[in-house]
Amino acid sequence: MTPLTNQSRHWLGVACGVAAGAWLGAAEAPMKLVTTGMSPFVVSLGMVSGVFLARFTLPALLKGTDYVIADVRERPHLIVWAIVAGMLWAVANALTAFAIRDVGLSVAFPLWNLNSLVGLFWGWLLFGELPVARERSTVRVVGGVVVLLTGACLITWASAQLAPSSSTPGRAGAGILAALGAALLWGTMYVPYRKSYISGMNPLSFVAIFTVGELVTALALAFAFGGGPREVYAQLSAARPVLFWLFLGGFCWVLGDLFQQYATKYVGIARGIPLSNTNQLWGLAWGVLVFGELQGMGTTGQVMIVAGSALMALGALAISLAAAPQQELHAGEAAVDRECERYGLSRDRVRASMRGEDPLAATHNTRRWWEWLMAATALGIAVWLATAVRPLAVVVSGAWIAALVTVTVAILVGSGLLLWRRTRFS
Amino acid sequence: MRRTTLKSWDDARVPNDVAPHRLRMRRQILTDVHLWVPVAVLGLGVALLWMLP
Numbered sequence: 001m002t003p004l005t006n007q008s009r010h011w012l013g014v015a016c017g018v019a020a021g022a023w024l025g026a027a028e029a030p031m032k033l034v035t036t037g038m039s040p041f042v043v044s045l046g047m048v049s050g051v052f053l054a055r056f057t058l059p060a061l062l063k064g065t066d067y068v069i070a071d072v073r074e075r076p077h078l079i080v081w082a083i084v085a086g087m088l089w090a091v092a093n094a095l096t097a098f099a100i101r102d103v104g105l106s107v108a109f110p111l112w113n114l115n116s117l118v119g120l121f122w123g124w125l126l127f128g129e130l131p132v133a134r135e136r137s138t139v140r141v142v143g144g145v146v147v148l149l150t151g152a153c154l155i156t157w158a159s160a161q162l163a164p165s166s167s168t169p170g171r172a173g174a175g176i177l178a179a180l181g182a183a184l185l186w187g188t189m190y191v192p193y194r195k196s197y198i199s200g201m202n203p204l205s206f207v208a209i210f211t212v213g214e215l216v217t218a219l220a221l222a223f224a225f226g227g228g229p230r231e232v233y234a235q236l237s238a239a240r241p242v243l244f245w246l247f248l249g250g251f252c253w254v255l256g257d258l259f260q261q262y263a264t265k266y267v268g269i270a271r272g273i274p275l276s277n278t279n280q281l282w283g284l285a286w287g288v289l290v291f292g293e294l295q296g297m298g299t300t301g302q303v304m305i306v307a308g309s310a311l312m313a314l315g316a317l318a319i320s321l322a323a324a325p326q327q328e329l330h331a332g333e334a335a336v337d338r339e340c341e342r343y344g345l346s347r348d349r350v351r352a353s354m355r356g357e358d359p360l361a362a363t364h365n366t367r368r369w370w371e372w373l374m375a376a377t378a379l380g381i382a383v384w385l386a387t388a389v390r391p392l393a394v395v396v397s398g399a400w401i402a403a404l405v406t407v408t409v410a411i412l413v414g415s416g417l418l419l420w421r422r423t424r425f426s
Numbered sequence: 427m428r429r430t431t432l433k434s435w436d437d438a439r440v441p442n443d444v445a446p447h448r449l450r451m452r453r454q455i456l457t458d459v460h461l462w463v464p465v466a467v468l469g470l471g472v473a474l475l476w477m478l479p
Contacts, residue, residue, distance in 0.1 A: 088464060091475060
């Protein structure tokens with residue numbers, strides 16, 4: 001396998017960022033079918049349970065349990081970071097529930113989308129990304145993020161024109177604080193991601209640990225805010241007919257998140273997060289085309305939606321074209337050296353991993369029977385949940401479902417094949 | 427019953443030889459700013475959750 005050049009590594013990361021946006025956006029589609037008035041914490045728990053299953057099954061199928069265990073044992077210090085990252089995700093997710101309750105989605109969404117600016121700051125401060133302010137690529141990334149955020153604001157405000165106001169009077173300050181908190185937590189969550197990858201860990205191994213912190217925290221929050229274990233169990237049991245959709249949403253989310261992890265590995269935080277944040281565009285496409293949302297919107301609203309979408313695409317394009325210059329690559333190598341020196345890692349192995357090679361796969365490629373058992377169990381649970389699904393009173397467009405599924409699956413296959421051919425999912 | 431030989435006693439001492447490495451690793455983790463940044467932010471998030479409802 002040929003090692004990745006700087007240019008091919010950049011384009012691989014961009015492809016992963018685009019795929020992340022598509023699949024994180026697609027994850028919103030099954031969630032739109034869940035309108036039972038469940039507590040948002042129980043909805044989150046249902047989704048995280050699906051995520052938990054997928055996060056163990058996919059790494060086991062793609063790389064094998066031997067590989068994942070060996071990878072973690074080679075860098076045991078990263079277990080702490082992976083668990084903290086999972087906890088950050090779950091707490092941020094809970095904060096968004098409060099933000100939506102207090103100020104409504106139209107205000108909350110653009111606020112927590114500021115996570116790309118937070119990530120940009122940490123990438124610059126901790127990992128030597130975008131080291132030269134006047135460098136063309138820095139201008140492209142920062143400009144792209146600002147344009148992308150402006151587009152996101154336009155879309156959210158236009159969408160909010162049709163939605164009934166869901167804000168709680170007198171709690172605007174608390175809601176804004178909750179949304180800003182979510183932005184801070186989600187932007188900071190990428191610090192452990194990036195740290196793991198500049199230590200040579202495989203994203204598939206990282207997510208297997210990450211999900212433990214994620215599930216335990218989501219469970220604790222559901223118990224704390226959902227009325228205790230009995231109440232949570234009762235709500236989950238009553239929601240069985242829609243649990244399949246939560247699981248499906250969780251599964252799509254895992255696929256998107258995996259691509260997001262690879263984007264963070266190959267293009268860093270500053271470029272990876274904003275590219276993944278294009279999920280809003282995909283969520284909009286599913287909402288408008290499949291579920292007929294925004295019907296009856298006035299001309300101003302439609303113009304705002306089109307302009308917002310164009311701005312988001314433009315921002316993503318600017319970031320995609322901002323390949324890291326030589327000085328930034330040197331700063332990245334210095335960040336790798338710091339990790340190797342601090343934690344006694346092999347520089348050669350870590351650098352090989354950053355070039356898309358997989359030194360660990362040469363010695364740990366044994367497949368075990370229980371990996372297939374894990375996959376069969378996950379599939380069995382999905383089928384069991386699917387049997388409880390009842391016909392929904394939601395009008396959807398079958399033709400648009402087919403079109404969007406075709407496009408997102410094509411992106412999955414294209415980006416997945418690219419990752420496999422160039423890196424063997426390293 | 428397993429007999430304790432001099433060799434197995436020596437083997438049992440191996441973790442002690444490894445201990446300085448583990449101790450160093452623990453110290454490196456606890457003094458790493460890359461850990462304290464996310465942990466501090468997590469603390470802030472939990473405090474916010476505590477105050478909000």
